[in-house]
Amino acid sequence: MNNKKSVVFDYGMIVVGTAITAIGINSFYVPAKISDGGVSGIGIILLYVLHIPLWVTLTVLNVPLLWLSKKLWGNRVGLRTVFGTFMLSLMVGIMHFGAVTHNILLATVYGGLLSGVGLGLVFRGRGTTGGSDVIARLLIRFLPLTMGQGMLAVDFFVIAGFGVIFNPTLAMYSLIALFISSRAIDVVQEGVSYARAFTIVSRDPDTIAARVLATMDRGVTRIGAYGEYTKEPREILYVVVTRGEVSTLKELVYSIDPQAFVVVATVHEVVGEGFRKPPVES
Incomplete structure (x- = not known):
């Protein structure tokens, strides 16, 4: 039963996601003649140059690309991929609300946010x-590029096309849209950086660990280590807290050991006791 709910939830996310992306494309990117690259960017160029509806371009280009992926690399084209591909074409075809703004900067920012x-x-x-x-x-098959560089090259050539066919200013706005869209994707997938991870090296790890457990109600993990300079065994304390608890933990550590070595790192997502519950496996 949980598995069925998870599958329904996944497909629901795809439907909502493609609808939001379509609004970003139709209401912001298309009127402003900008894009964050990819197949949709090619579609916007063809829309203005050859007057081909964007949803048609998305379908015509994506179907052979999915087939080519399976043919060349034997990749299993999952149902979610096929569903997402055709849902985006459908949503772009029906979600028409007109231009929300004629300010190109606002179109860049909000188009990038919605798309991402x-x-x-x-x-x-x-x-x-x-x-x-x-x-x-295909690019990395014939050129010495990584997958990330290949994706960047695709977006670069599409955005460069905007500069050649329309004007360089629109290409520059498209680069901004690409950056905003990429960051928005990261935030949605990884979450907002609401937590911090402390790595603490101290001469008094016992007292610090006990105080963290007693006063902050946070878990502490001890990691065995060896100091290369002192040639002595050490224990490292690892503690994850919320942003609001950062100052409290710092004060706690330095009140016990003013010479403690502390590293604070940003954590995008924390799953487990005291934070977010783990997702249900599908």
């Missing part, structure tokens, strides 16, 4: 919306 949030939700639902990654795979 929408795609992030699709990825959280374990789906994808197209085959620009297949184009990247």
Whole structure:
């Protein structure tokens, strides 16, 4: 039963995500003649140059790309990928609300946010919306590039096309949209950086660990280590807290050991006791 609920939830995320992405494309990107790259960017260029509806381009380009992926690399094209691909084409075809703003900067910012949030939700639902990654795979097959560099090259050439066909200013705005969209995808997938991880090296780890447990009600993990300079065994304390508890933990540590060595790192997502519950396996 939980498995069925999880599958329904994933497909629901893909539907909502493609709808949000379509609004970002139709209401912000298309009127402003900008894009964050990919197949949708090619579609916007063809919309203005050849007057081909965007949803048609998305479908016509993505279907052979999905087929090519399976043919060349034997990849199993999952149902979520096929569903996400066609849902984006459908949503782009029906979600028309007109231009929300004629300010190109606002269109860049909000188009990038909506596109990124929408795609992030699709990825959280374990789906994808197209085959620009297949184009990247073709590039790295013939050129000495990594997958990440291949994806960047695809987006770069699409955005460069905006500069050549329209004007360089629109290409520069498109680069901003790409950055905003990428960051929004990361936030949706990884979460906002609401937690901090402390790595603490101290001469009095017992007292610090006991005080953290007693006064902050946070778990403490001890990690065995060896000091190369002192040639002595040491214990490292690892503690994860919320942003609001950072100052409290710092004060606690230095009140016990003013010479403690402390490293504070940003944590995007924490799953477990005291934080978010673990997801149900599907």
